[in-house]
Amino acid sequence: MSDVFERYERQYCEISANLSKKCTAAASLDGERKKQKVSEIQTGLDEAESLIRKMDLEARSLQPNVKAVLLAKLREYKSDLNNLKSEVKRLVSGNLNAASRDELLESGMADALTASADQRSRLMMSTERVNQSTDRIKDSRRTMLETEELGVSILQDLSSQRQSLLHAHNTLHGVDDNVSKSKKVLTAMSRRMSRNKWIIGTVVAVLVIAIILILYFKLAK
Helix, strand or coil: CCHHHHHHHHHHHHHHHHHHHHHHHHCCCCHHHHHHHHHHHHHHHHHHHHHHHHHHHHHHCCCHHHHHHHHHHHHHHHHHHHHHHHHHHHHHCCCCCHHHHHHHHHHHHHHHHHHHHHHHHHHHHHHHHHHHHHHHHHHHHHHHHHHHHHHHHHHHHHHHHHHHHHHHHHHHHHHHHHHHHHHHHHHHHHHHHHHHHHHHHHHHHHHHHHHHHHHHHHHHC
16 A cells, blocks of 8 residues: 555544544534634644545555555545534534534434444444555565566576586587597598408418419429
């Protein structure tokens, strides 16, 4: 949740509770004292209405999922403010006799104040639920960031391993080339040795035949 919205919200709840107390106190006053108290209440209503507008602007500037929750809370606050305005109107237009005023205080005003108290209680419960939802969103976001960091780390490791495999592949390719060259050299050497064996065998055979012929002619004489 927005810190700015929460600050406005706390200020509004404080003003609303203070205005409710002042309305209760003003209902039992007469004359100038009552007018002064009503003037104070109207000033507080202006401040509360200004905070409502600020909360509305702040809520509409947030992400859609958060905005929907805050606007729902804001409707409750607007309803609470309207109840306070109704109480002030009854105080201002209170040219009633003492009996009517007592009856109003005992019935309508008491019911309105009770309703406002109940409504504020529901607002506080709603605020607590929103705060819990906000905490869950923050936890989910933190988990998502940690998962993203882990994914980036894994990708970096995989990239490093890929580079190592490519280097090893290039090294093996070079070894294969050297082995192939060595194999060709050994094959050529084997062929030369075989050819040399045939040549030496032929030379030896010729020499043996020559020696036999020489001995034969000598013995024949």
